[in-house]
Amino acid sequence: MKEATSNEFFTDWKYAPAPESTDHIKLNKQYDLFINGKFVKPTSKKYFDTINPATEQKLAEVAEANEKDVDLAVTSAKNAYDKVWKKMPAKERSKYIFRIARLMQERAREFAVIESMNGGKPIRESRDVDTPLAANHFFYYAGWADKLDYAFPNKKPQSLGVAGQIIPWNFPLLMAAWKIAPALATGNTVVLKPAETTPLTALKLAELIRDSGLPDGVVNIITGFGKTGAAIVNHPKINKVAFTGSTDVGKLIQKSIAGTNKKVTLELGGKAANIIFDDAPIDQAVEGIINGIFFNQGHVCCAGSRLFIQENVADIVIGKLKQRLETLIVGDPLDKNTDIGAINSKEQLTKINDFIKIGIDEGAEMYQSSCSIPSKGFFCKPTLFLHTSQSHRIVQEEIFGPVLAIQTFRTVEEVIEKANNIPYGLSAGVWTDKGSKIFNLTSKLRAGVVWANTYNKFDPASPFGGYKESGFGREGGLHGLMPYLSF
Amino acid sequence: MEFNNSPTVDQVGIEERIARFNSRSIKKQSKIQGLKLALNMIDLTTLEGKDTEGKVRQMCYKAMHPADDIPGLPTVAAVCVYPTFVKTAKKALGDSKVKVASVATAFPSGNSTLEIKINDTKLAVNDGADEVDMVISRGEFLSGNYTFVFDEIAAIKEACGKARLKVILETGELSTLDNVRKASDIAILAGADFIKTSTGKIQPAATMPVTLVMLQAINDHYHKTGKMIGMKPAGGISSAKAALQYLVMLHETLGNKWMNNEWFRFGASSLANDIILQLGKEQKGVYYSKDYISND
The missing domain is CATH 3.40.605.10 (Aldehyde Dehydrogenase; Chain A, domain 1)
Incomplete structure (x- = not known):
C-alpha cells in the first residue's frame, strides 16, 4: 500500500498555544x-x-x-x-x-x-x-x-x-x-x-x-x-x-x-489497584488507566498507581498505553490544551525522581513519553514501570506523582490477593464487561471506593474515605x- | 472468524473521550492549517433522485475551485455521485487531482441480490470511478449472519479492481457501539480500503462516538498487521468547528500518518462552505455574508 503523501500546507499538526488569560487576576503582595x-x-x-x-x-x-x-x-x-x-x-x-x-x-x-x-x-x-x-x-x-x-x-x-x-x-x-x-x-x-x-x-x-x-x-x-x-x-x-x-x-x-x-x-495516603480483565472494553480501560494515574500529575491519594492487567491482554494494553502516552501534552498549566501540568513543589519533584531511580535500581523496566518538558519549573514526564513485582518499593509505597507500576495476573483470586496486599485501602478500579465479576470484586477488595469501568469520579453525594492506613x-x-x- | 473476538465497547467511556477531544482549543495557525486540511479531505457529495448532469458539472467545478477569491486554498478530495453520473463527473474534472467516488450496491438500502450489486459496482468502475462507496446488508448483519456480510464485501472488493473500496456500515441502523465495532472488523477483514459511517439517508448519520469506535478498529488492525485503512465519517458534519473536532480525534487516535485525504475523508456537502467562510474570515479579518459563497 502507498504511503501517505504530505502536501504543502500540511506536515505536522500541532496545537498552537492557547493560554488562559490572567489579566483579571488580582493578587495582593x-x-x-x-x-x-x-x-x-x-x-x-x-x-x-x-x-x-x-x-x-x-x-x-x-x-x-x-x-x-x-x-x-x-x-x-x-x-x-x-x-x-x-x-x-x-x-x-x-x-x-x-x-x-x-x-x-x-x-x-x-x-x-x-x-x-x-x-x-x-x-x-x-x-x-x-x-x-x-x-x-x-x-x-x-x-x-x-x-x-x-x-x-x-x-x-x-x-x-x-x-x-x-x-x-x-x-x-x-x-x-x-x-x-x-x-x-x-x-x-x-x-x-x-x-x-x-x-x-x-x-x-x-x-x-x-x-x-x-x-x-x-x-x-x-x-x-x-x-x-x-x-x-x-x-x-x-x-x-x-x-x-x-x-x-x-x-x-x-x-x-x-x-x-x-x-x-x-x-x-493510598496505592490503589486498577484491575483490567481480558473482557474489558480495552480502549476505554486505557483511558481509565491514564485518567487514574495522570489526573492532577498523579498527586491524588486515590490515584490508580498500581495497574494489574490480565496476562492474555497485557501486551495489547501496554502497547496502547505507550501509544496514548505520546498524545499527552505536558507543559504550561495555564494552556487549555495541557494534560499534565507542573509538579506541585521542588520537594515533591525530588521525591518522585528518587522513586524513579529506586524503580530502575529494583530492576523494573522504565518507559517514558518522548515529550519534552519545560526547562524552568517543576515537571516530570509521564512514566510507566513494567515488570514490577509486589515486593518492589515502587509498588508498595505511595509516590504521589505521574508514575505507574504495572503487574500482570492470571486468576481473579490472585489479583484480589495482590490488590489487598498493601497497608493502604482508599480506592480501586475494576474493568470488565461482566457485571457479576464487578460485584464479586467490590465485595472482596479492601478499599473505601471501588470504581467499575471508570476511575476518579467524584460527587458530593458520594461518601469517600479509606480502609486500613x-x-x-x-x-x-x-x-x-x-x-x-x-x- | 476473528471478528467474533471484537473487543467490547463502553459507551460512557467513549463519550468521555469525545468530551476530552472537544475541549481542545484549536487557535491561530493550527486552526488555519486544520481547516485547509479538512477542506482537502471533503468528498463533495450529491446523492439525490433529482440530480442532473448540470448539477454534477457545477459541483465538479466547485470541487476544483472551492473559492478562487481566497488564495492558497486546496481542492476537495473527491466528488461523490450515483453511478449514472460517474462519466459526467469524470469528464468535468478532467486531469485535476480530484477523484470520482460513486456509491454502488443498491445504495442506500443495499437490499438487492449480489449479482445486481456486482453489476452496479462494475458500471461505476467501468465508467471511470476511482472509488466505490458500497453499503453493507444491515438486515443480515443484525440477524447475526456475519459471514454473509463478509462474503458480500469480499465479492464487491473483487469487482472493484483497482478502484478503492469504501464500506458504509450505516451505523445509524446498527443500534450499539459493540455492533459498530464488529461491523468495522468484518469490513476491514473482508478487504475494505476505507470504512465509512453512513449513507446520509438515515439519522443519526456520522457522530463522533461511532467514528471513534471505527478509528479504534483501524488502529488495532494497523498494530496487528501494519496495514492502514482509511476512515470516512459522512453526513451530519456541517460546521468547520465540528470538522476540527474530528481532526483532533483523528490526530490523537491514529496520528499524523492518517492526517491526509489518502486516509481520511469527510462525506459532506455544506461543510465546504462553512470552512471557506472561516478561512475567509482569517484572511480578511471579518466575517462576510454567506451570499459571497457559491452554493454549488
Whole structure:
C-alpha cells in the first residue's frame, strides 16, 4: 500500500498555544490571617513566599501563624459558635452556605486560574473539576443543614463546637470545600489551615466568605507550616480534627489527640489497584488507566498507581498505553490544551525522581513519553514501570506523582490477593464487561471506593474515605455529616 | 472468524473521550492549517433522485475551485455521485487531482441480490470511478449472519479492481457501539480500503462516538498487521468547528500518518462552505455574508 503523501500546507499538526488569560487576576503582595471576619497581621510578624511551580516565580507572601495566632483563631471560632452559629436556626445557616456556593460559581474562573497558578494543575482540570466540584459541595451540604433530624431520625444530632481542619496541597480549594461545607451545615465553626505550598485559593475563599456576610469568626483561615497545624490539633478548645494528608502526619495526629475528647477523621495516603480483565472494553480501560494515574500529575491519594492487567491482554494494553502516552501534552498549566501540568513543589519533584531511580535500581523496566518538558519549573514526564513485582518499593509505597507500576495476573483470586496486599485501602478500579465479576470484586477488595469501568469520579453525594492506613471517617454524602455530629 | 473476538465497547467511556477531544482549543495557525486540511479531505457529495448532469458539472467545478477569491486554498478530495453520473463527473474534472467516488450496491438500502450489486459496482468502475462507496446488508448483519456480510464485501472488493473500496456500515441502523465495532472488523477483514459511517439517508448519520469506535478498529488492525485503512465519517458534519473536532480525534487516535485525504475523508456537502467562510474570515479579518459563497 502507498504511503501517505504530505502536501504543502500540511506536515505536522500541532496545537498552537492557547493560554488562559490572567489579566483579571488580582493578587495582593501580602496576605494576612483571616481571623474573626478580618484579615489581621500575624503576631509572629513572619511571612513566607508562595510561588508558581510552573515558573518558580513568587506570587505573594503569606503570613505564618504561630501558637498565639492559632489561639486567636480558635477563640474567635469558639465565640462565634457559642454566641451566634449554635443558636442560629438551621434554615438560616443553610442560606449562608448557599450564598458561598453561589459566589463561588460566579467567581469560578478566577478560582480556577489561581488554583492552576499556585498549584501547577492544568487549567482544564481546575476549570472543569476542582472549582465546579467545590461549589457543588457547598450546594449539597447547604441542603442538609435544616434536615439533620431527618438524616438521623430519633438520634438527636448535635453539633460539636470548633473543628480544626488541615488540608493538603493537591486539591487546595476542593479540600477546603470538603472540610468547611459539612462543618457549617452541621452547625460547627471552623479553623482551617491550607498547605504551605498552596495557600492562595483558600485565602481567596476567605475573601469570598467575608464578602458573603457569614457572621465573623464562623470560618477562620490561617496559614503556616506543620507547626501551625500541630498547634491547631493540640489546642484545648478544638472539639474535632479533620485532616487530609500523608499517613505519617496522620499517625502523629492520632497520637497527639490520644486521651482527649476530640473527634477525628483522617483521609490519608493510598496505592490503589486498577484491575483490567481480558473482557474489558480495552480502549476505554486505557483511558481509565491514564485518567487514574495522570489526573492532577498523579498527586491524588486515590490515584490508580498500581495497574494489574490480565496476562492474555497485557501486551495489547501496554502497547496502547505507550501509544496514548505520546498524545499527552505536558507543559504550561495555564494552556487549555495541557494534560499534565507542573509538579506541585521542588520537594515533591525530588521525591518522585528518587522513586524513579529506586524503580530502575529494583530492576523494573522504565518507559517514558518522548515529550519534552519545560526547562524552568517543576515537571516530570509521564512514566510507566513494567515488570514490577509486589515486593518492589515502587509498588508498595505511595509516590504521589505521574508514575505507574504495572503487574500482570492470571486468576481473579490472585489479583484480589495482590490488590489487598498493601497497608493502604482508599480506592480501586475494576474493568470488565461482566457485571457479576464487578460485584464479586467490590465485595472482596479492601478499599473505601471501588470504581467499575471508570476511575476518579467524584460527587458530593458520594461518601469517600479509606480502609486500613488510608484513614477512617467518610467525607461526602450523608456519611460526611456524621463526623461533625454527636448523637 | 476473528471478528467474533471484537473487543467490547463502553459507551460512557467513549463519550468521555469525545468530551476530552472537544475541549481542545484549536487557535491561530493550527486552526488555519486544520481547516485547509479538512477542506482537502471533503468528498463533495450529491446523492439525490433529482440530480442532473448540470448539477454534477457545477459541483465538479466547485470541487476544483472551492473559492478562487481566497488564495492558497486546496481542492476537495473527491466528488461523490450515483453511478449514472460517474462519466459526467469524470469528464468535468478532467486531469485535476480530484477523484470520482460513486456509491454502488443498491445504495442506500443495499437490499438487492449480489449479482445486481456486482453489476452496479462494475458500471461505476467501468465508467471511470476511482472509488466505490458500497453499503453493507444491515438486515443480515443484525440477524447475526456475519459471514454473509463478509462474503458480500469480499465479492464487491473483487469487482472493484483497482478502484478503492469504501464500506458504509450505516451505523445509524446498527443500534450499539459493540455492533459498530464488529461491523468495522468484518469490513476491514473482508478487504475494505476505507470504512465509512453512513449513507446520509438515515439519522443519526456520522457522530463522533461511532467514528471513534471505527478509528479504534483501524488502529488495532494497523498494530496487528501494519496495514492502514482509511476512515470516512459522512453526513451530519456541517460546521468547520465540528470538522476540527474530528481532526483532533483523528490526530490523537491514529496520528499524523492518517492526517491526509489518502486516509481520511469527510462525506459532506455544506461543510465546504462553512470552512471557506472561516478561512475567509482569517484572511480578511471579518466575517462576510454567506451570499459571497457559491452554493454549488
